[in-house]
Amino acid sequence: MAPRKKADPNNKTVAENRKARYNYAVEDTVECGIVLEGSEVKSLRTGKANIAESYATVEDGELWLINGYIPAYEQAKTFAHEERRKRKLLVNKRQLSKMWQQIGRQGMTLVPLKIYFNDKGRAKLLLGIAKGKQKQDKRETDKKRDWARQKSRLLRDKG
Secondary structure, three states, X not given: OOOOOOOXXXXXXXXXXXXXXXXXXXXXXXXXXEOOOHHHHHHHHHOOOEOOOOEEEEEOOEEEEEOOEOOOOOOOOOOOOOOOOOEEEXXXXXXXXXXXXXXXXXXXEEEEEEEEEXXXXXXXXXXXXXXXXXXXXXXXXXXXXXXXXXXXXXXXXXX
């Protein structure tokens, strides 16, 4: 038997925007770094962040995460951070110009999908370049999901 890989404690999802894939059709994803303070990193490791109501925007040639919630870290009372501050996202200029062109098109937006720690223990944000879904598109997604669930039940029961 092949040796099992141990789960890396650094590589874990901190916050996920599960509603984003339902409300938006994600066409492309970009991994970007986040500029954080020390107490924010400690707070992220506890796993209580929320990016469900946040979005990303390009201002003055820089990429920013707006309205992302990282709660205050209890042990950092004197050097506490602001919970909903604007956080800078780190991407290279080529990626930024590509994103700027894509969101310039009709209906495209930058949606944060998840915050996680990579293999090196650095906080990363998975950003989706997405287009908003109409109501009928959401219904179609629900139908496909329900049919896939029914199909797997049938195969499990019959097989």
